[in-house]
Amino acid sequence: MSSFLEEVNNRIGGVPIQSCYHCRKCTAGCPVAFAMDYNPNTVIKMIQMGMRDKVLGSSTIWLCASCETCVTRCPNEVDIARMMDTLREMAIETGVSVGEKNIVKFHEAFLSNIKMGGRINEPTMLVHYKLKSGDLFSDMGLGLSMFMKGKIKPISPRTKDMESVRKIFKSTGK
Amino acid sequence: MKAVSRALGIELQEVDDWSCCGASSAHMTNFKLSVALPARNIIAAQKDNNRDMMVPCAACFNRFKSAQYHLEGDDALKAEVEGIIGAKYDASVSVRNPIDIIYNYVGLEELGKTVTRKLDGLKPVSYYGCLLLRPPEVCQFDDYENPYMMDGIMSVLGANARNWSCKTDCCGGSLTLTNTQIVVHLVDKLMMMATEAGANCIVTACPICFANLDTRASEKGRLPAFYFTELIALALGLKGTEEWFKMHNVDPRPLLASLGLL
Numbered sequence: 001m002s003s004f005l006e007e008v009n010n011r012i013g014g015v016p017i018q019s020c021y022h023c024r025k026c027t028a029g030c031p032v033a034f035a036m037d038y039n040p041n042t043v044i045k046m047i048q049m050g051m052r053d054k055v056l057g058s059s060t061i062w063l064c065a066s067c068e069t070c071v072t073r074c075p076n077e078v079d080i081a082r083m084m085d086t087l088r089e090m091a092i093e094t095g096v097s098v099g100e101k102n103i104v105k106f107h108e109a110f111l112s113n114i115k116m117g118g119r120i121n122e123p124t125m126l127v128h129y130k131l132k133s134g135d136l137f138s139d140m141g142l143g144l145s146m147f148m149k150g151k152i153k154p155i156s157p158r159t160k161d162m163e164s165v166r167k168i169f170k171s172t173g174k
Numbered sequence: 175m176k177a178v179s180r181a182l183g184i185e186l187q188e189v190d191d192w193s194c195c196g197a198s199s200a201h202m203t204n205f206k207l208s209v210a211l212p213a214r215n216i217i218a219a220q221k222d223n224n225r226d227m228m229v230p231c232a233a234c235f236n237r238f239k240s241a242q243y244h245l246e247g248d249d250a251l252k253a254e255v256e257g258i259i260g261a262k263y264d265a266s267v268s269v270r271n272p273i274d275i276i277y278n279y280v281g282l283e284e285l286g287k288t289v290t291r292k293l294d295g296l297k298p299v300s301y302y303g304c305l306l307l308r309p310p311e312v313c314q315f316d317d318y319e320n321p322y323m324m325d326g327i328m329s330v331l332g333a334n335a336r337n338w339s340c341k342t343d344c345c346g347g348s349l350t351l352t353n354t355q356i357v358v359h360l361v362d363k364l365m366m367m368a369t370e371a372g373a374n375c376i377v378t379a380c381p382i383c384f385a386n387l388d389t390r391a392s393e394k395g396r397l398p399a400f401y402f403t404e405l406i407a408l409a410l411g412l413k414g415t416e417e418w419f420k421m422h423n424v425d426p427r428p429l430l431a432s433l434g435l436l
Contacts, residue, residue, distance in 0.1 A: 031343060031344040031346065031360055032344075032346065032349075032356055032360075034359075035353070035356050063349070063353065063356070065304075065344055065346050065347065065348055065349055066198055066201070066202065066304075066348065067303075067304035067305075067308065067344035068304060068305075068308035068309045069304070069308065069342075069344065071308075071309050072308045072309050072310060072318060081309075084202075085201055085202055085205065086205075088202050088203055089203060089204065089205065092203060100352070100353070102352040102353075103349070103352045103353070104203075105352075106199070106351060106352045107198075107199035107202060107203050110197065110199035111196070111199050111200065111203070111207075114193070114194045114196065114211070118193040118194065119192075119193060119194050120194055126351075129351065133352075138354065139351070139354070142389055142423070145423065146389075146423070149420065149421045150421060151421050159191055159192070159193040160191050161191050164193075164214065164259065164260070165193050165214070167258060168207065168210045168211060168214060168258055168259070169207065171210070171257075171258040172204060172206040172207040172210055172258070173204075173207075
């Protein structure tokens with residue numbers, strides 16, 4: 001049985017995250033750190049301390065916007081953005097109660113839309129997300145205005161060879 | 175993009191039966207999926223011996239470059255993805271974003287020759303956001319902390335590009351629907367910094383940044399945003415630009431009219 005730290009490192013497959021010496025450059029440059037429950041460098045320390053449930057159940061791993069500022073500036077080349085992706089995958093796999101449920105629902109709606117038509121159809125994707133999240137009315141006015149201006153189109157072209165798209169989902173699904 | 179490409183002699187061919195790259199939703203939840211979805215399109219582009227693939231969306235550009243980076247650095251992953259798609263990945267396609275093509279292939283001198291209406295009085299700040307530049311070893315484009323290519327393009331168009339320190343800051347793109355308040359906070363900061371730099375608009379090369387800047391600023395201050403080819407089209411005197419501007423949420427026409435550019 002490998003430790004939480006070993007598991008995360010194996011999945012990232014790059015520089016071991018314990019190379020971090022907590023200069024906090026990642027946290028200082030992180031655009032969404034102000035909204036996170038744990039700072040990016042704190043997450044590294046928590047993984048080292050084996051705090052699996054707290055890390056996988058945190059808001060931080062979902063609020064990370066994948067802007068890649070942290071990994072670009074890290075003096076030890078720790079791939080923090082990839083670490084966040086890995087932690088998100090692990091959170092879904094282990095079925096913990098995730099810290100940001102709507103973000104997960106958005107990703108599910110987005111990917112299932114691709115699985116259906118090969119390309120995103122904005123109205124059906126948005127309706128799907130709204131129904132899943134229960135957040136029905138925010139952005140109603142904006143959506144309507146974009147629709148009226150022709151920015152959001154009800155019908156959009158789909159991928160013809162859907163067999164190949166479905167195969168990608170099937171073969172990479174866990 | 176199509177109109178400007180035509181005017182600049184860039185011949186475009188749509189990738190045959192393309193599919194979505196999976197965007198943030200794929201790479202945040204399933205690494206292998208996030209490589210295989212773009213790979214399907216890159217492999218489709220190989221068929222016609224295309225050498226350059228123009229990717230006008232920064233998020234797509236990032237996913238395509240990232241897929242190439244992983245396919246070319248991991249033989250086992252490459253073999254697996256080739257098996258899923260049923261075709262070989264041959265690394266022959268160069269994924270490029272339109273700033274790169276216009277700056278390096280067309281060139282500023284040639285671009286300058288096609289300008290018929292200098293954008294006098296327009297004071298944009300160039301905004302790249304995250305995904306065109308980071309991580310630098312994947313994107314291999316421009317200067318990743320202080321990029322300059324878009325400023326160069328704006329200057330040739332006759333606009334007065336303002337200096338500012340937020341060119342590569344994040345607008346919170348992937349959180350725009352789920353955590354809107356965070357995005358409003360980030361966009362407001364960008365608007366404030368742009369105003370402080372003396373700008374009267376923001377120009378970007380990322381459609382997601384554009385959408386965020388155009389829809390998520392609070393009433394504290396809203397500058398019009400442009401996708402950069404809109405301004406090239408305006409300076410080249412191409413037809414139909416006013417129709418595009420009508421579709422913006424923050425209407426740029428009053429600004430452009432006040433400068434005599436419409």
